[in-house]
Amino acid sequence: MNAGGPVRRVIDDRFELVNRLGSGGMGMVWRAHDLALHRDVALKEVRPPDPALAENDPEAARLLRARVLREARALARLDHPGVVTVHHIVDGGEHAYPWIVMELVPGASLAERLAEGTLTPVEAAELGRGVLSALRAAHDRTSSSPSGTATEKAKEAETANEAKTKDLLTPAGARSVIAALKPVMGGNRVTSFSLYEEHARIEAPVKNKKGLYDVYAYRDGEATRERAGGTLMPGAKSVDLEKFDWDALPGLIRRADKALGVTEPTSHYVDIDPASPFDDYQPTLSVYVSDEYGGAYLRADINGKVLKKYPRNG
The missing domain is CATH 3.30.200.20 (Phosphorylase Kinase; domain 1)
Incomplete structure (x- = not known):
């Protein structure tokens, strides 16, 4: 009682x-x-x-x-x-x-800090570096080995290939990733696909092992299987990457830059959803655009038709 x-x-x-x-x-x-x-x-x-x-x-x-x-x-x-x-x-x-x-991380939110006044250039730079470092850890996580840590390997790769980095967020760039993945994965079907300017992260069903998936990566012209992923959720869908109209990508990026309220974007990436629950479970392609204050995105179908926009101040 x-x-x-x-x-x-x-x-x-x-x-x-x-x-x-x-x-x-x-x-x-x-x-x-x-x-x-x-x-x-x-x-x-x-x-x-x-x-x-x-x-x-x-x-x-x-x-x-x-x-x-x-x-x-x-x-x-x-x-x-x-x-x-x-x-x-x-x-x-x-x-x-x-x-x-x-x-539980103590401290105020960014919104609370901004309510006190504009960040100084030093504060903004420190915040940006911290966010960038965390994003790199998420995007570039690899297994450590005796030859060096994952961070050391990432830095070495960036230094060696800085001059010849290719923008993957183009029709040719996206298709080069798909072509490199096909022999490694044994096909083009994925359950998750995130494409960045310099690399990609992929999850794909395991061939001849129903209900399982592997994790793959693409960087510097090479596709690799990083590790076993685990068990797919019941009913999880996959999609063929070649079904998407990658020629529509530049136009979608331009539209995201103009229509989402991020006036000076510093980064972009693309995310594929094999069965969007918000769009009658059809495959969708989302274009994300961001700066140091956050981001926004739009979602399109496989033909590049915009289905929904999520602007920064929307």
Whole structure:
């Protein structure tokens, strides 16, 4: 019986919610206390923009859950001071959205800092370097070996190839990646494909091993299998990269630069979704554009027709 005090919310019989830290389009982040290890953590409660998504569109809800789990597991594999550590996933099963348990990082948000005034050039540069370093760790993560660390290998590769880097965000660049991947993967079908100016990250189904996927990378003209990925979520879709109209890519990038409110973009990348739950599960291509303050993106179909724009101030 409640004697009139506050109602306690304990997740998974272990994480007691203390107070809300913030919220966004995909959920809410709480400060929570780990009752087992006696420490405070950040707990992300995944909530779709449409609270009735699971009831109205069970397939979209399933795909959203699968994406959240995939991204959390990818984040958990990173070890970088600029990347929050994922401690645990509370997964209630296929009919529930997961909770993501992360380290609690003290400090104010960028929005709170900007509310106090404009960043100095030194502060902005330090922030940009930190973000860039974290992104490189995420994009270029490789297994360490006796010949050197992943960071050392990345620096050596950048130095040796700086003068001959080819922009992959062009029709010819994208097709060169696809051509290099085909003999390594044994085909063109992927479950995840992210293309950057200088490299690409890919996940693809394993040939003759249903339900499994491998992780691949492309850099400096070479496609390689990085590692075994794991088990695909039930019902996961794949798509043939050659089905996309890559000739439409330059126009999509120009449109993103002009229409999304990022006036001086510093980076771009492309992401393929084999079955977008927001577009009747058709394959889509998203073009992301960003600067030091954040980013925006637009989503198009395989023929380059823009389906939806998500501007910075939209």
